Structure formats: C-alpha cells, structure tokens
Amino acid sequence: MTRKLSILIVDDEESVRDSLYNWFIEDGYRVECAENANRALSILESDNFDIILADIKMPGMDGLEMLRRIKLLKTESIVIVMTAFATVDTAVQALKDGAFDYVTKPFDPDDLSHLIRNASKQIILTEENETLRKKVISLENIEDLIGNSEAMKKVLKEIESVAQSNSSVVITGESGTGKELVARAIHSNSPRRFFPLVSVHCGALTESLLESELFGHEKGAFTGAMYNRKGRFEMADNGTIFLDEIATISTKMQIDLLRVLETKKFIRVGGNKEISSDFRVICATNKDLKGMVEKGLFREDLFYRLNVVNIFIPPLRERIEDIPLLVDYFIRKYCTSMNRAPVPIDSSALKRLEDFSFPGNVRELENMIERAIVVGNGRRITLKDLPLERTIVNNSIESLDDLEKAHILQILNKYGWNISRAAKALKVDRVTLYNKISKYGLKPKE
C-alpha cells in the first residue's frame, strides 16, 4: 500500500496515548490522539482514519458506546478496542458491535505490530475490492453503449473528449435513450473512475427528501433522523455525482445546488459544520432546459453552470441502422443471463422492429427482446413474439395534438417522406397532410 495509513488513538491515560503515538509515528503512520470518546467523535466528524484504537474503560462515554457511534458515523474505519480488564462478555460485545479485534493492555510489541498488520491487510483488500468492482462495472458500461450510426459515433466521440475534463455535463435525450449509461461511460473513462459514481433520481424525491439525500443530515435534524447520515455530495468525494431528471428540482433546490456547485462546500441538514467535497456533476433531463430558462422555470445561472458541455442522445427512431446491432446485443445479453444459446431473429421481425417508432427508445427495444426470449419458443424470435401490435403510448405525450404530430411524423419517416404514400397510409388526402405538416412544423431529418 503506497498511501500512509492513519490511526486515531482514544484513551484517557496520557501515558498510553503518548506511548502508542510514539510507537506508530516511528512506523510511519499518521497519528492523532483523543483523550475521551466525545473528543474522538468530534475529530471523526471532520477527518477520516483507517484504524481507531480505543480504550473500553473511559470516564464519560465508554469505548463500547463510542464504537457503536463510530460505526454509525464512519462505517469504513477499522476499530480495535483495548482493555485492561478483559472479560469475555466485553470482548464478545465489542466484536458484535463491529470491532475488528480487541487486545488486553499491556500487550506484547509483536502483538501490536501483528494487529496493525492484519488491519492494514483488511484495509488494502477492501480498497482493492472496491477498485476492481468499479473497474468491472465501468467495462460493462462501455459495452452497453451500442451503435454504429453517425449519431452514436458522435455521442461516443463527445464522451471520449469530455471524460478527461472536469467540466459539468448535461445529457439530454428522450426517455429510454440511455442517458445514465452515457453518464457512467463518462465517469468510467475519467480520472475519477476509481472513486464513486453516485446517482440521484431527482424526480423521485420530494424537496425535503432531496435536500437530505443530497446534503446528508445530522441526528435529530428532523423527525426520523435517528442517525448522522452522509449526503450524496459527500459520498461522491473525488468521484462523480449524476443528477437524473434535473429539470424537476424546485426553485429552492436550484439555489442550493448553485451554491454547492460554486463552492463545493455544503452543510448537512440540521448541522452547522461546513463539509467540502470534490465532485464532478453530470445531469440528465428529457426536458428542454433552455426553454425552461426562457419561461422562468429554471434558473439561468444554474443552467449555464451545469450546461458547460451538452451531449444530446438521439432517439432510436432517428438511428434505425443501430437497431440490428442493439437487437443482437440484447439477444446475447439475455440468452447468456438465462444460460441459453443465442437465438436468431426472423428477418421479418427485424424489419418490423426497424419500422417501429420506439417511443420508449432503447429501453423499450431491450424490454421487447427480453420478453421475446422469455415467452418465445427458444429456437428463434418471430414476429408474433414481439408486442408491436399493441398501442404503446409515449408517456411524454399528453395532448391529442402531440399524439397526432408524433403519429404523422412516424408515418412520414416510415415512407421516406413520400407524401402520397404517407397520406394513403394515414387515410387522408395530400392537402390535409400538407396542412398538418405545416401546422406541426414537421421537417424531414437530415
């Protein structure tokens, strides 16, 4: 391990603190001491330690109670308890409460070295495990971004160029296009990839819950806040925070968010201590943020702070050449997960998929393929295995006009903007179709 491990010594006896301090300093550790449990907890609020060596018998709060509180506050720290009055009960209780080990004072120098070596090994293994897990996830994330179309190549190129920077990114695109996958790909290719990518679904939380979720809270900050809790910004230290559905946050949250983005500092709900965190922000939305700014629904200053780089993911209907690749990828993915050999897809079924508008985009295609593999005969995917005949309502469409517009556009695209064929399919005359095109401002894609 290359980094210097840190040790916090908690003991009410000065001579014990001094002895351990000198011992560990000579071993090259970063060492701090606390004379009681309250002081230790106060130090731990602002600093992290790899190993905490704590006495059980102390005036005021004893070591066992402190251990419980440390476990609530800093679960990643390894706690070793020391006692001059070793009883099986206290030792068992300490281990049950999450202590890594316990030692009886005074101990042999070799026992102490052995104990710290074991704890160090545990720390190294935990960190390696975390790093490897993230590496595996990051590789999967890249593989999930499928597409050979010009539009997808552009997205991949943008991911590559933006990943190395520290700039804020806004990812836009319809629901189901893979905005979170793009966020993961950016994070996985960035220098922050060995640190966490923390996702927050802003749309799923009320304002107060979102505040507590993002900034964390102190014990007793509100009813039900039984423990101190780290916020997502704190968890994303050195990593990336992904704010999905950013357009849904309230005006107050927009102000709070702007301040955090500018200072990289925040205060937990109910707390009074400023916490710093070094994170990168990636946001996603299926709304037109710029339009929301013009309507006064989204703060302009926040918009410009977030929208340093914008990545637009085109809807699937605008990159139909990617559909065969995606279909093949999903077939392999689900057949592998179900321990089956990959099944072929009928050309007629594939053709129908290419003609389909996919209002739910790639997510909808993925679900269709998964369903086809589950309910199909297991030998090949045919047209009847695909739920294309039923009406799939796009959740983002609310009015009849929107529905009509989407349908006309779909038919026009299907017939390559041949007005006569499209009008025939829609069972309207050409003049009516021209009027509708004009009314909805429809244009063929370039």
Place this chain on the structure above:
Amino acid sequence: MKLQNITLISYGYFEESFLNSIAEAVHYELLSSVFIREGHLDLSEFYDPIRRQYNGNRLLKEVDSLSASDSTKTIGLFNVDLFIPILTYIFGQAFLNGRTGIASRYRFSNERYGIDPDDRFILERFKKEVIHELGHTFGLIHCHNPTCVMRSSTYVEDIDQKSAYLCSRCRDEISKLNDN
C-alpha cells in the same frame, strides 16, 4: 553525509571495550563523532513495583532534560528492563526527529531465551538497537527492507536477522533530512 555529534551516556555498569565497540559501530555507520560518558540517575524513581520494570517514557524524558544540547544527539544506555504503559517491554525508544533516545541491553542476552550464553550476540544486538534509535532521532521511520537496521524489531530474533547498517534508501533519506 556528516551528521551531528553523538553522545552515548551509560547509566549503570558497561565494560569499556563494550562501549568502545558500540561507539565505533555508530561512528562508522553514521559518520559522526561519538563521545562516551557516564551518567548518574537514581533509577529507583523510575521503577514500577507492580510491573517490576522501569518506565521507558519517563526515563527518555529524564535523559532528554539532562542532556540539554541542541547540537548533539544523545542515547542513554541502560541495563534494566524497560516498559512503556501500553507494551509489556521495549528494547529502547527515541524522540522521532528529536535529540534523545534510550536503549537497554537487559533483554539481549541469550540466557533469557533458553539459549547458550554468547556475549557476541549481546554486543551485536545492542549495536543495532543504538543505531536504530539514533536513526529515529535523525528523523528515520521504520523501514520495510529486511536487512536494514531501521526495520522494526519486536523480538531479539528480529534483531538478529537484520544488519547493523542503513539500507541505501534510509541512507539517502537521512542525508536529505539532515541536509536542511
């Protein structure tokens, strides 16, 4: 590399040839002038009757206060069993990047470990311990090189396995630390 002068102060009886050998080893390893002198302390004040050992922390502070010279590193040499409150025993200790250390030869004789007596072992072990504690006073921390004298040793077997010399990395480090 030319480091500060070093003084070895013996508290208790040490043979002259023994002290000279220690001083010579220190001189060659740390390239410093080494002086030997006798010190006098009432050790009973540092005796813990419950543990039947001598308090290393208090002895270190005492030696430090008695040898008040900023230009010299001092090692107090003892013949008594040392402890610090948290550990059952210590061979010696020093102020990291300070000017004082202590070392005891009490636990270095073979007889304590059921092996045939051999005074050469005591001398070799004590040389290593004195140089080790001096290394700390020059700012060196424990080294992972198995043969380096700055390797942490909790048993005499550990001391026997390492050499009485600094590894090249510790030698570079001590030069850097003391060039400033």
